[in-house]
Amino acid sequence: MNKPIITVIGSINMDLVTVAARFPNQGETILGKQFLTTPGGKGANQAVAAARLGANVRMIGAVGEDTFGKELLRSLRNGGISIQDVKPVTHEHTGIASITISEQDNRIIVVPGANHALTPEDLDKCESIIAQSDVCLLQLEIPIPVVERAVSLAHRHGVRVIVNPAPAQPLSPSVLEQVDFLTPNEHERALLFAGIDEGKFVNKLIVTEGAKGVRIWQDGQEQLIPSFRVPVVDTTGAGDTFNGALAVALAEGKPLDEACRFANAAAALSVTKLGAQAGMPTREDVESFLAKQKGNQG
Ligand code: RIB
Numbered sequence: 001m002n003k004p005i006i007t008v009i010g011s012i013n014m015d016l017v018t019v020a021a022r023f024p025n026q027g028e029t030i031l032g033k034q035f036l037t038t039p040g041g042k043g044a045n046q047a048v049a050a051a052r053l054g055a056n057v058r059m060i061g062a063v064g065e066d067t068f069g070k071e072l073l074r075s076l077r078n079g080g081i082s083i084q085d086v087k088p089v090t091h092e093h094t095g096i097a098s099i100t101i102s103e104q105d106n107r108i109i110v111v112p113g114a115n116h117a118l119t120p121e122d123l124d125k126c127e128s129i130i131a132q133s134d135v136c137l138l139q140l141e142i143p144i145p146v147v148e149r150a151v152s153l154a155h156r157h158g159v160r161v162i163v164n165p166a167p168a169q170p171l172s173p174s175v176l177e178q179v180d181f182l183t184p185n186e187h188e189r190a191l192l193f194a195g196i197d198e199g200k201f202v203n204k205l206i207v208t209e210g211a212k213g214v215r216i217w218q219d220g221q222e223q224l225i226p227s228f229r230v231p232v233v234d235t236t237g238a239g240d241t242f243n244g245a246l247a248v249a250l251a252e253g254k255p256l257d258e259a260c261r262f263a264n265a266a267a268a269l270s271v272t273k274l275g276a277q278a279g280m281p282t283r284e285d286v287e288s289f290l291a292k293q294k295g296n297q298g
Contacts, residue, residue, distance in 0.1 A: 003056040004251030006244075007133040009123070009150045010043020011115040011141030012061045012076070012086065013095040014068040015236070015276055020102045032100075037068075038275040039075045040097055041115070042139040042166060045237045045276045049244025049266065050137070051080050054283045055251065058133070060126050060150075061142070062087040064114040068094040075277075085126050089114040095141070101274075104232045110141060110167070118142050120149035131157040134251035137243060139164045144171070151178050160250065164243045165192055176201050181250070183208060183243055206246070206260065208239055214260050225260040228268035228293060237276030242267040245286070265290050 019034040039048075043061050051057040059081050063069035065088050072094060076083050095115040100107045123130075123146055130136055136154040138147050138161070147163070154161045155178040162181045165171060168188040173196060176182070183206045184192055193201075207215040213226040245266035249259035265286050273279030281289070 001252065003054060004134040004248060005058070005132060006047075006050045006055045006135050006137060006247050006251060007058045007060060007126075007130055008043050008047040008050065008137045008244075009060040009142070009146070010046065010137075010139045011041035011095055011110075011112065012044040012059070012063050012072050013041035013097045013110060013115070013141075014038075014072060015040030015097045015099050017099045017101060017236070017275065019274070020100055023100060023102050023107060036275065038278065039072055040099075040237065040276040041072075041095055042141050042164065042240050044072065044076060045240035045280075046137055046139065046164070046244040046247070047076065047081050048079050048277045049241040049270070049280045050248050052280050052282050053245055053248045053266065053286065055248045058082040058085060058129055060085045060118075060123070060129070062089050062114040062118045062122075064089050064092050064094040066094055068096065069114070085129060087118065087122055089117040092117050099236060101234055101236065104235065106234070106236050108236070112141060115142050118146050120145050122146070123149040123153060127153050127157075130154050130159060133159050135159070135247045136161045137164070137247045138162070139166055139243075140169050141167065144169065148172065148175055151175050154178075162243065162247055162250070164239070166239065168192075170194070176204075180204060181206055181246075183239075183246065185209070185239070206256075208242060213264060214242075216256055216260060218256060223257060225257060225264060227264050228289075230268045230272055232271050234274045234279070235271050237280070238267045238271050240276065241270035241280050244280075262286065262290070265293070
């Protein structure tokens, strides 16, 4: 089988991760247990997830011309991802995310920096890359006009588009109409469809419900695809792994329910290690995990 071509349009961040015994209260200082800097950003994470699972991945994004930017580009290149369309930005620092991990959960503040220097005109220059893709995958850590331009270019060329609407922001009805799939969590779903008739878009929805699994609708029939139980070290990047894996599975022609089961397995494996990208599984990892799963869902 030919490798599917996935173009990821999104953020590239350096994650500044602190592990602590608990989250501090407002106005309180506590001592952490561990600190690391590690590659992240929803866009880059989804690109790495898709590449590890065997896709041919192109990244469209922006980084600053600083140490973090250089390190992140090196890491994407080492992961086999094409970085030809990652724009170097001189007037902004590379995006960062300040992440605290505790209580089997995380709290994240992103400072977008160079990610917000990406423009719709940059996307126009990438039209042929978009047109050659099997799937385009986007998130919302880049400016919304860039997301809108990417969606419309992909739609014009008949390329399937998945939008992971995170962090939560509203999208225009025209974007909702042009995308093929939306992958919100429950909070993002509520914000996305405030004042909009969700029923019109329900067959595009893949709602991630954390430990419960993901909810899909096929021909209006609702179905929960349960998640897998695993020991949790760090949930950062689990949603990104799900999206990268989903893009690969759909590009390979898997039916939606099967694609979600595959993506659930990849996401489950990703939480067993510290760092957004560190635990992302290879194709073999997911296949052998799925082969061993019988009655371990939900
Ligand atoms: O989804 C996790 C990602 O969100 C982190 O890697 C961080 O960079 C933020 O973008």
